[in-house]
Amino acid sequence: LQFRGRPVERRTHMVSHQYGMTVTKTLQEGQAEPQSQSFFYIQAELRGLLPEGASLLLLRVMACQRAVPSGLVFPTIDAEGHLCTSSY
Numbered sequence: 001l002q003f004r005g006r007p008v009e010r011r012t013h014m015v016s017h018q019y020g021m022t023v024t025k026t027l028q029e030g031q032a033e034p035q036s037q038s039f040f041y042i043q044a045e046l047r048g049l050l051p052e053g054a055s056l057l058l059l060r061v062m063a064c065q066r067a068v069p070s071g072l073v074f075p076t077i078d079a080e081g082h083l084c085t086s087s088y
Helices: 052-065
Strands: 008-017 020-029 035-042 073-077 083-087
Touching: 052 073
Parallel strands: none
Antiparallel strands: 008 020, 020 035, 073 083
């Protein structure tokens, strides 16, 4: 069997506004039509949100200090665009 590669493009677009945030995930495989899904989260759900870049920075700081505070949990957006928790 021989598999031919198909390019896959994934995009996440996050827009913050007065009442919360809209997250739009777009997936396009090869030449197929892009498929999009949007999610809306209210401000209260996003309190303490830790985006992916901030999470990497936090991990580096904790590694430098060689310490992880117990019970460290933040809301975050997963690869599918859903709100979930990230614990350290």
